[in-house]
Amino acid sequence: MAKPALPDYNFQQATLDFLSKGPKQLFINNEWVAAQSGQTFETRNPATGEVLAEVSLAGEADVDAAVAAAAAAFPGWRDTIAAERGALLFKLADLIDQHADALAELETLDNGKPIRVARRGDLPYVTKHLRYQAGWADKIEGSTVPVTFPNQFVYTRREPLGVVGAIIPWNFPLLMAIWKLGPALAAGNTIILKPAEQTPLTALYLADLIVEAGFPPGVVNILTGPGLPTGAAMAAHHGIAKLAFTGSTAVGAKIMEAAATSNLKPVSLELGGKSPNVIFADADLNAAVRGAQWAVFSTAGQECVAGTRLFVERAVYDQVLDGLKQNVEKMVVDHGFAEKVHVGPLITDEQLSRVMSYIDEGKQGGAEIITGGERLGNGHANGNFLTPAVFSYEDDSLKMVQEEIFGPVAAVTAFDDWDELIERANATMYGLAAGVWTKDVARAHHYAHAIQAGTVWINGYGMIDPAAPFGGYKMSGFGREMGKEAINLYTQVKTVWVNTSD
Ligand code: NAI
Numbered sequence: 001m002a003k004p005a006l007p008d009y010n011f012q013q014a015t016l017d018f019l020s021k022g023p024k025q026l027f028i029n030n031e032w033v034a035a036q037s038g039q040t041f042e043t044r045n046p047a048t049g050e051v052l053a054e055v056s057l058a059g060e061a062d063v064d065a066a067v068a069a070a071a072a073a074f075p076g077w078r079d080t081i082a083a084e085r086g087a088l089l090f091k092l093a094d095l096i097d098q099h100a101d102a103l104a105e106l107e108t109l110d111n112g113k114p115i116r117v118a119r120r121g122d123l124p125y126v127t128k129h130l131r132y133q134a135g136w137a138d139k140i141e142g143s144t145v146p147v148t149f150p151n152q153f154v155y156t157r158r159e160p161l162g163v164v165g166a167i168i169p170w171n172f173p174l175l176m177a178i179w180k181l182g183p184a185l186a187a188g189n190t191i192i193l194k195p196a197e198q199t200p201l202t203a204l205y206l207a208d209l210i211v212e213a214g215f216p217p218g219v220v221n222i223l224t225g226p227g228l229p230t231g232a233a234m235a236a237h238h239g240i241a242k243l244a245f246t247g248s249t250a251v252g253a254k255i256m257e258a259a260a261t262s263n264l265k266p267v268s269l270e271l272g273g274k275s276p277n278v279i280f281a282d283a284d285l286n287a288a289v290r291g292a293q294w295a296v297f298s299t300a301g302q303e304c305v306a307g308t309r310l311f312v313e314r315a316v317y318d319q320v321l322d323g324l325k326q327n328v329e330k331m332v333v334d335h336g337f338a339e340k341v342h343v344g345p346l347i348t349d350e351q352l353s354r355v356m357s358y359i360d361e362g363k364q365g366g367a368e369i370i371t372g373g374e375r376l377g378n379g380h381a382n383g384n385f386l387t388p389a390v391f392s393y394e395d396d397s398l399k400m401v402q403e404e405i406f407g408p409v410a411a412v413t414a415f416d417d418w419d420e421l422i423e424r425a426n427a428t429m430y431g432l433a434a435g436v437w438t439k440d441v442a443r444a445h446h447y448a449h450a451i452q453a454g455t456v457w458i459n460g461y462g463m464i465d466p467a468a469p470f471g472g473y474k475m476s477g478f479g480r481e482m483g484k485e486a487i488n489l490y491t492q493v494k495t496v497w498v499n500t501s502d
């Protein structure tokens, strides 16, 4: 393959070396191996449409090989002293810090997000999360159980499940990898990670750091490929003991079905959202408008928690809509390495067309476009750029209002009273997150109580922390990542009875 065409930017030597190394292979047993499938695919820069790398496509036989390696490594890893497992994860976090600039550059090349966001957002959060979970490795405890029988000593252990399969999306490629790797490995599982086919590069870069940190062969295996055949082969595999997935609700359902009809492997699903964000008239309106703006348009709306439905109390509706319009029109849409950029490209041209079709549906369905929703031309025509779109709407049944768009589109509407608000805010199939802006403490808590969502932000939006459990209600999925809950996701409970009578 010819050298990839890169934007004009002062790249790290490590980034250039990684990209010039040629076709990327599969990472199994701490080694780079050619795919038995003999197939490859291309990953592209969404800002230019240009090919960045050719990557191996793992087929069923490759999944078998990775499962065999992970299964062979499992007993040794499970029985490694817990503090030593933690120490390796801490070591990996240190290596990621040392390589943070190159990793951020690869993330921006592959995903499109502004380099400032990758460097100051994604990367620090990757290592924070990894260190937090590393700290759990030697704190996973069971309990003693006061049973009703005499002369029985009963205790529980939290044990790893075995080989974990992790299938992740393209919006936070390295961060999603670490969300799965951290707790799965801390708890003593081995893992097969499949990054999204749109963004495989940082996971492949990570593989070399895993070897350098000193993880035993087979503990971490990384398979690249699309949902079909790679992801589907993992979901259906009898040698995989647990499947952790982040992505669309439609694929989450398929994974659950494959899990059910293979070996009944437990699954955890972190799926889509259509999160309501509510502004009451008594809120600090400047803060609320800025919060609402970033709740949707950071990552060009390609975020599961995006606050895409904005409910505004009617008394301040015009003021909020106008403030939002003014703020949004100041946002710079450009490629991720541009000097001043707030909003990068969408991930693929298919995704761009999907988003455009929602915008068209909104317009035809009577929603009023306040600003944006247009493709960029002029030097940007080969990239998937869209200006941030704000709609004012009344009809909750529009697809644009009900379905996850995963693009820079905000749907803003007015509400008159509490009951109407809660009914409308809860009226989607999703329940991932929600926000509320008000100075009335009691009302804020009532909202947090009434809303069907796994996370609620009061006078803020979008904060996520390694210690704070995260996951969905309803069709946004189940299972909680982060915090100690994440360790529970990757362990199972064993109860041991000891007869102590003579
Ligand atoms: P997707 O759900 O198809 O892809 C996510 C991951 O699942 C990727 O690694 C993909 O290769 C894998 N996958 C796809 N089909 C599979 C199958 N049959 N079996 C096993 N694995 C499979 O999401 P996609 O197509 O990238 O985006 C479509 C929509 O999904 C977005 O517009 C957005 O609405 C939603 N989405 C939500 C995300 C979230 O964070 N909640 C992340 C990505 C997408």
Ligand code: MG
Pocket (backbone or CB within 6 Å): 043, 044, 045, 046, 109, 110, 111, 198, 199, 200
């Ligand atoms: Mg890419």
